[in-house]
Amino acid sequence: MQSHETNWIEYFSSGGHRDVVPLAAGMEGAVYRLGQGLVGKVWGQREAAELKRLQEFYADISAAGLSFATPQILEVREVEGTSVTIERELAGRPLKQFVGDGVPPEADAAVVEVLRGLASVPATAAMHQLAVLDESTPLWEGAGSWAAALNGLLRRRVDVFGDQLRSAVADFDGVFNQVAELVSRQADRPQSVVHGDVCLENILVDDDLRLTALLDFGFLSGAGDPAWDASITAGIVDMYGPHAREVDDRLTHRMAREFGYPVELLLGYRAAYGIAAANAYDPHGADGHFAWCAAVLRREDVREALGAIAV
Template sequence: MSTHPVGADQLDRLRAAGYPVTHEVGRGMEGMVAALDEERVVKVWDRRPRVEVDRLRAFYDAVHDGLVEAGVELAVPRILDVGEVDGLVVTVHPLLPGRAEDDLGPGPVVDVLAGLSQVPVHPDMALLPVPDGERPFDPSVPFGASLADLVLRRAELLGDLLADGVAARMAEALRAVPPVPPRLVHGDLGPVHVLLESGRPVGLLDFGYVSTLGDPAFDAAVAACLQDMFGPGAAAATAALDDLVVRRFDHDPAVLVLYRAAYGLVTASCLVGHPGRHMDWCLDLVDTWAGA
């Protein structure tokens, strides 16, 4: 598939292709979103091929149906239609309610975690690669074992950035985590992904980085460290959410630290070509576990 940079004339291209968009809503790492009408938006994907978008569509349909079945009132960006404009995949999504807030606080995140844990599982929730370029996790395999194998593969990309033996020790610890019935895992639950209305979570964005069926404790662990990644209160924010999820869901605090380290290692391996503050933060998660 050919690719074109998203430029100022992208709205005109969409209109010429039959999408009567009104204005640009935002831009992300994967493309541009424009308003189609009062109920729908259009996304132009910079790089995603059609086969990946179709897979994401099936995933979101399963998540949506599961949320409805569980009675959890969280909207997700389902893909209502798929097309192509100038060689780029174009998708139509519902306009979700609510808005993201930087100062989210731990309460709404815990509510989202509780909602996700109630969603009945469906095979299509395990369709996505974990992460891009890898294969999907098999929900019949214990989550810790799948994550251990992933850690060992991704550690090879980091080379000398990891201390000797750290990846092997991490994999051994992950395989020792007691298996739990798999549940829906967002995998990258940062504050910007939760949409609020009157302080209540009503929408959830950006599944797809490490979204799968797995251990809900992984979601809780990652959500805690994403509360405040770089601010002076980062450690306190992580500890506060850890405390809440331990009391509410009975997660093992040591497993939370271990899962954060695995998330850090995998994410660092995706950033090898882009060293900087984010990659250093990821490796700090590994070091925190390794030095515990």
């Protein structure tokens, strides 16, 4: 977890930025407002070469002319072994600040608008060059299709973390085989840019809940099936709240209506996310995210969806 440090405030100030203000700090890094529409981000783990690929990725999204803003990296620096980026500041406040517990239906519009916009951005070469989760190799390296790329990721995760999932999920290997079969059938689905972590904290809106920006690409971002993004979003928008399952069901069926994605595909992709991301934050599987992913793999509706597609 990155934290704010006085020396970084001094670093940005020495570069001519007055009144540097700490904005946020998390798993990826710490962000500082620099003024004049700029922010500086001090990254915890990422190397400069990886961030330059992310810079190209962002540039391709920006060139698509979406109705909402997305990040732009203006400069990548390396400061005493730490990567630093200078980026455009995005306007708005996180949607999470407006909704409290649960996700009221009036907030759905911003979520749908984000996904519709992302699905309209065709995949580019730069989008195929990003790694996901804690991997250093691009997701698409050696893969000739979306199905091959995603199934490769799932197999790699199971090779490392499979025993933990087997302990938490009955007949895990059977479920994994069904997920792999579902994914294999999606080889020819159209590709677009994928965010992979569209949640209320990452959607910025104005005071009237109008969408202004989307931030924090990188967790599962790249090129892929837009239905994968929709599935993940419906599940994680409200992961732990008292109305989480109600919100999940509502958004899953709304995604199906809005975009024409089969509900079975959305639920099957949810299982794929459960396998891929279970150990994203704790390699030992002792955190709430692992428990949530394991619960997804045990869900009756998910199991039924996988069974229906396997027929």
